[in-house]
Amino acid sequence: MAEILVVGDATVDQMYFVDVLPELGGEVTALRAVMEPGGAGGTIATALARLGHDVAIATRVGTGPFSDLALKHLRAAGVDLTLVQSDPHLQTSSVTILITPDGQRTMIGASGASRYLDVELLERGHVAKRDALVVSAYSLMGGPQRAYALHALATAKDAGVRTFVDMGTGAVNALQDRLMPLLEGVEVVLMNEKELFALTGRASISDAIAGLQERGTERVVVKVGEMGSIVVTPERSELVEALEIDDVVDTTGAGDVYTAAFVGALLDGHDLLGAAWIGNVAGALTATEVGAQRRVVDREALAAHEHAAPVASERRSPLRR
DSSP states (O other): OOEEEEESOOEEEEEEEOSSOOOTTOOOOOSEEEEEEEOHHHHHHHHHHHTTOEEEEEEEEOSSHHHHHHTHHHHHHTOBOTTEEEOSSSOOOEEEEEEOTTOOEEEEEEOGGGGGOOGGGOOHHHHHTSSEEEEEGGGGSSHHHHHHHHHHHHHHHHHTOEEEEEOOHHHHHHHGGGTGGGGTTOSEEEEEHHHHHHHHOOSSHHHHHHHHHHTTOOOEEEEOGGGEEEEEOSSOEEEEEOOOOSOOOOOTTHHHHHHHHHHHHHHTTOOHHHHHHHHHHHHHHHTTSSSSSSSOOOHHHHHTTGGGSOOOTTSOOTTOO
8 A cells, every 4th residue: 555645626526417518698508417526636536545545635625515525535535634725715626517418528617725725834744755746737837836736746756756747638728838847757747638739739649749758758648538548658659448338427537537546556566558557447437427536446346347458468467466
């Protein structure tokens, strides 16, 4: 069991399932509406804890019922909330998500208390005693939270703690060329296909991967949806196929749970390809429930799909410990 610190938002997702998006100034009636705990940081931390790791999260919430909901699954999973700060003035961060029948998600985020995570409350031991640090790139967008995330990364590198950064479309779009220099020395950077293209300005996956390597990012994982994920190292680039699954309901949080399962698998001793397969399975299972954190993906759930793991003559089965 690894000790992991996650820096990122814990939010409330307000999800509306609609037939079509409203026109400017228009109105539509949702087929269904739910409120669920979300946020990249909250989802990654919850998923890691459910996989049996000792996890703490550094985030900031407001007061009132939104904060209780944002932390609901974190508490239930046993995540250490010692580093969760409470803001007396700002509302807990939230995301409004419009989901159309084709699975496309249109999102409006309100950063709220998250951006004011106070770096003065971060001590070296909070990071240095951990086996790994996972940072959501949304934490790098601005405000005091950016200083917190950068200080945590610098401390981790100085202390020899393994580091991982999970991209986010909003963060990539906001930071653009300013983001890549912040990733120097990070062990693995994880992103989806859209983020890959936005970061590099390239039109194909192969060209975009080459663009990342030209900028010094050596180990990258690209999540490519139904195709699975691509593992990139200085020596090779390899597609790890997805778990085939029919009952997809909602893909919210699937990429975050992928990141958690991937990081957890590496810390358990699996190689990059084995960890990518475990991430593929975890992400696919997450999509069978509404909401980022409702589906519990634990070791038992992953092991149930061990039979579907790709054959690797020189590697142990990636779901067997």
